[in-house]
Amino acid sequence: MSFVSYRFRIYPNSLQRQSMIGHFGCTRWVFNRYLSEADDCYKQTGKTMRCNDFIVRLVKLKEEYPWLKDVNSQSLQMAARNADRAFVNFFEKRTKHPRFKSKHSSRQSFHCPQNCKVLFPEIGTKGHIVLPKIGPIKAILHRRFNGTIKTVTVVREASGKYYVSVLVDDAQPEVVPDTIDFERTAGIDAGIKTAFTVVSQSGTEKIDNPTFLKKHSEQLKKQQKRLARCLRIVNVKENEKGEKVKEVTVSKRYEKVRKELARTHERIRHSRKNWIDQITHRLVNDSQVTTYVIEDLNLKGMVKNHHLARAVSDVGIGNFYRTLRYKLKAVGKNLIVAGRWYPSSKRCPECGAKKESLTLKERDWRCTQCGHEHDRDEAAARNLRHWVKLSESDKHRYGRNGRALEEEAIPF
Numbered sequence: 246m247s248f249v250s251y252r253f254r255i256y257p258n259s260l261q262r263q264s265m266i267g268h269f270g271c272t273r274w275v276f277n278r279y280l281s282e283a284d285d286c287y288k289q290t291g292k293t294m295r296c297n298d299f300i301v302r303l304v305k306l307k308e309e310y311p312w313l314k315d316v317n318s319q320s321l322q323m324a325a326r327n328a329d330r331a332f333v334n335f336f337e338k339r340t341k342h343p344r345f346k347s348k349h350s351s352r353q354s355f356h357c358p359q360n361c362k363v364l365f366p367e368i369g370t371k372g373h374i375v376l377p378k379i380g381p382i383k384a385i386l387h388r389r390f391n392g393t394i395k396t397v398t399v400v401r402e403a404s405g406k407y408y409v410s411v412l413v414d415d416a417q418p419e420v421v422p423d424t425i426d427f428e429r430t431a432g433i434d435a436g437i438k439t440a441f442t443v444v445s446q447s448g449t450e451k452i453d454n455p456t457f458l459k460k461h462s463e464q465l466k467k468q469q470k471r472l473a474r475c476l477r478i479v480n481v482k483e484n485e486k487g488e489k490v491k492e493v494t495v496s497k498r499y500e501k502v503r504k505e506l507a508r509t510h511e512r513i514r515h516s517r518k519n520w521i522d523q524i525t526h527r528l529v530n531d532s533q534v535t536t537y538v539i540e541d542l543n544l545k546g547m548v549k550n551h552h553l554a555r556a557v558s559d560v561g562i563g564n565f566y567r568t569l570r571y572k573l574k575a576v577g578k579n580l581i582v583a584g585r586w587y588p589s590s591k592r593c594p595e596c597g598a599k600k601e602s603l604t605l606k607e608r609d610w611r612c613t614q615c616g617h618e619h620d621r622d623e624a625a626a627r628n629l630r631h632w633v634k635l636s637e638s639d640k641h642r643y644g645r646n647g648r649a650l651e652e653e654a655i656p657f
Contacts, residue, residue, distance in 0.1 A: 247419055247575075251390055251411045255374060255399075256383040264315075264379050265399060265407070269353040271316045272324040273346045275303070279328035280343055293336070296329035317377045323356040323396075349493065351403035351507065361397040363411060365389055374409055384409070392416060403507035420577035423535040425633055430536040431528075432629030434589065434622050437556045441524070441565070444626035445534050451622070452524060457516045458559040461509060468506040475499035517561050521568050529572045536579040538629045539566060540589060583632045584643030593617065594627035 257265060279299055286294040300322050307313045313321065331343035362375040365386055373381040376397065392415035400408045431445035440454040476496040484490050495503075528537065544563050548554040573580045583589065591600045598614035603621075611618045632640070 247415060247417050248395065249390065249392070249413050249415055251388055251413065253374065253384045253386055253388075253409050253411070255407045255409050256385075257379075257407055261379055261382055262407075265355075265401065267312075268316045268320055268355045268379075268399070269401065270348065271313055272320050272355040273348065273353070275313075275321045275324040276328045277345045278306075279325050280331075280345060283328070283332055293332060296325055299325050299329075315378075317357060319358050319360075319377070320355045323358055327356075352400065354398055354400045357397045357399070358395070361394055361411075363394065374411075390415065402511060403504075404511045405504055405507075406511075420575065422574075422577050422579050425536050425579055425581075427630075427633055429534055430538060430630055430633050431531075431534045432538045432626040432632070434540065434625040434629060435542065435560070435562045435565070436622050437553070437560060439622050440560050442622040442626045443528070444623060444630055445531075447533055449623055449626070454560055455516075455520055456559055457513045457520075458555065461513055464509055465506070468502065468509060472499065472502045472506055475502055517559075518564065521561055521565050525565065525569045525572050528569065529576060529578065534578075536581060536633065537569065537573065538581045538583055538632045539569075540587065540625075540629060541582045541585040543585065581632065583629050584640060587628075587632065587643040589625040589628040590621055592624070592628050593619065594624050594631065 279294075279296075282299065283294045286292065303313075303318070303321055303325070328343065331340075334340045335342050357376050360377045363384075363386065364373040364375065364381065366372045370385050370387050372384055372386040374384045374386075374397070375381045376399070390411075390413050392413040395412045395414055397412075398410040400410065402408065428446055431443055434442040434444075436442065436454075438454060439451050441452040443450045443452070475498050477499055478494040480492045480494070481489050482492055528534070542562065544557070547557050550557075570580050588599060591603050592598070593600070593612040593615060595617045596612065596615040598612055600610060600612070603610060608621050609618060610621065635643075
């Protein structure tokens with residue numbers, strides 16, 4: 246059993262948009278209500294609140310707040326389950342404490358787990374997606390699928406465009422991965438100027454960074470200046486409970502410029518995603534390679550460096566790794582992650598000797614032991630390719646929680 250997600254753009258009419266706005270608001274309210282009650286329950290009893298108990302109380306909440314009856318009940322339950330999952334991730338130390346959702350957030354969404362249909366046309370791509378309490382919505386169904394629809398997620402982006410993500414169970418058995426063979430293994434080194442360096446048995450390929458964000462920087466600067474000049478008033482008032490609440494009033498001009506800026510960011514994001522899809526598609530379909538080795542980068546720590554944060558984010562290394570992983574899994578190929586402390590850039594791929602000091606400015610260096618000259622990115626990719634030849638004990642020493650001895654040479 247395998248799950249595949251398909252994303253389509255939808256074009257709701259005015260009544261359907263109003264209904265979706267109601268779904269966004271009600272599911273957000275249920276999510277925030279669950280977080281508030283769960284926090285109070287934990288402070289008073291020291292135990293977490295059961296999600297099923299809250300779902301049972303939704304019936305009484307609908308009597309107290311009649312506007313909850315206007316939306317799909319399954320969507321409200323999914324909002325509660327998502328909040329419960331956020332608390333589980335927090336207690337298992339996978340993420341931070343969940344935060345309240347805001348109606349001013351640029352991205353709004355809700356889930357429909359049941360009674361959803363996708364109506365494909367006989368010819369062309371103009372079809373409909375049927376959602377409970379909303380009805381059939383016009384959609385561009387550019388990809389067809391066979392299987393059981395599990396959930397449908399409706400999203401409104403900052404640009405005002407609406408999308409749906411359809412999770413489908415295609416009932417296909419998982420593909421058995423190929424055996425790992427060094428001759429059919431390639432190493433991938435990630436960088437900034439050269440986005441990715443791929444070294445395999447057939448040679449070296451360097452993929453340049455298209456710098457989508459940098460190319461649009463002047464346009465973004467002008468739009469952000471225009472947005473800063475528009476009228477935006479923030480008033481702080483007290484509600485019935487005596488709590489201070491912010492009321493934000495913006496002009497029509499502000500909303501117009503904000504959407505222009507959001508469309509520019511969306512164009513950059515889609516261009517980067519399309520570029521990553523093209524690269525990963527070509528790598529996955531390489532018949533000479535069945536295993537790729539990447540490095541375990543601390544991306545969260547890298548973006549904290551204010552000198553490199555924008556350049557690192559512009560490459561999209563995390564999205565590249567994530568896309569490559571699921572595409573390789575679908576065709577039965579392997580993706581191996583080398584240890585975080587594996588010195589791929591400092592090791593000589595010829596003799597295994599380590600260069601003690603290597604700064605970011607040094608793009609080429611010479612090995613003092615064997616005299617070979619190396620390109621920094623190419624040497625790192627070659628060393629990553631040799632990762633599959635290391636013993637399990639050597640791999641363990643270069644894992645997330647350990648460092649190898651400085652004087653040891655990697656046995657190639």
